[in-house]
Amino acid sequence: MADSNPTALLRRTGPDVADIVRPGLSVRTETGLGIAKLRIFGRAADARFQEIAGIAPPLPCREIGSGDLAFAWLAPGEWLITGAEAAVAAWVERATALGADDLLAIDFSHARTAFLLEGESARAALAAHCPLDLWPDAFPAGAAARSLLGDTGLFIARLADTGDAPRFRIIVDQTMAAYAGRLFARA
Amino acid sequence: MLLITCPHCGPRAEIEYRCGGEAHVERPGPHDQVSDQAWADYLFYRANPKGGHRERWLHVAGCGQWFNVARDTITHEIAAVYPMGETLAEGSAA
Numbered sequence: 001m002a003d004s005n006p007t008a009l010l011r012r013t014g015p016d017v018a019d020i021v022r023p024g025l026s027v028r029t030e031t032g033l034g035i036a037k038l039r040i041f042g043r044a045a046d047a048r049f050q051e052i053a054g055i056a057p058p059l060p061c062r063e064i065g066s067g068d069l070a071f072a073w074l075a076p077g078e079w080l081i082t083g084a085e086a087a088v089a090a091w092v093e094r095a096t097a098l099g100a101d102d103l104l105a106i107d108f109s110h111a112r113t114a115f116l117l118e119g120e121s122a123r124a125a126l127a128a129h130c131p132l133d134l135w136p137d138a139f140p141a142g143a144a145a146r147s148l149l150g151d152t153g154l155f156i157a158r159l160a161d162t163g164d165a166p167r168f169r170i171i172v173d174q175t176m177a178a179y180a181g182r183l184f185a186r187a
Numbered sequence: 188m189l190l191i192t193c194p195h196c197g198p199r200a201e202i203e204y205r206c207g208g209e210a211h212v213e214r215p216g217p218h219d220q221v222s223d224q225a226w227a228d229y230l231f232y233r234a235n236p237k238g239g240h241r242e243r244w245l246h247v248a249g250c251g252q253w254f255n256v257a258r259d260t261i262t263h264e265i266a267a268v269y270p271m272g273e274t275l276a277e278g279s280a281a
Binding site for chain 1: 195197199200249250251252
């Protein structure tokens with residue numbers, strides 16, 4: 001966290017969710033992850049994204065990396081930006097400074113909780129509560145989606161594998177983090 | 188459970204969606220010339236066919252977009268998925 005950044009200085013007040021580490025599955029809370037959303041209104045949203053971000057937008061249901069940040073497609077004209085808290089806050093500040101009225105960039109790092117799931121059983125643990133097809137054909141590394149986790153919504157992105165085991169980043173509402181933790185504790 | 192193909196996200200489970208009921212219901216107007224009968228029909232009465240039907244669906248847990256679905260209410264077969272604001276030619280599907 002950059003000490004000079006007031007956004008990053010906001011204290012996280014979310015519940016502490018105990019990490020789960022057992023053979024075949026580890027679920028860890030990811031601290032210090034900045035999470036922001038970019039919405040662009042209008043029909044030429046993808047072209048406008050390129051103007052603002054300086055890179056081609058990710059394809060639907062995909063996440064791409066650019067420098068310290070990752071950009072994931074959420075919906076037409078809507079993207080999720082993740083990365084180090086200070087880097088995300090700086091990006092949002094820059095986008096907002098454009099003063100354009102067809103875009104909205106919001107840093108909501110403190111309203112969400114991120115988990116890293118990895119291990120051979122990660123798919124099974126997710127499949128118990130999430131209706132997505134997470135097998136490699138439908139959800140390869142670099143895929144991202146919004147879906148459900150039990151009674152709450154989640155964002156899920158498949159990161160680069162560790163060895164043979166898949167690795168997922170999931171993001172849920174901060175108020176639902178303890179609930180998500182309980183789901184995985186029982187999965 | 189239905190497997191519905193969202194035009195933006197691809198095939199997803201039914202629980203990610205919300206059904207918005209019959210598609211292509213148009214608000215009658217101009218408002219000061221609409222009979223009570225026509226207004227009540229617009230507000231409250233919907234087709235409930237046995238067979239081919241056009242419905243609106245919202246991908247609420249995914250991309251959050253509305254779209255139209257041509258679905259058979261007997262077999263649950265989805266014959267077409269098409270964007271809002273468009274219509275399917277009669278008899279082209281379902």
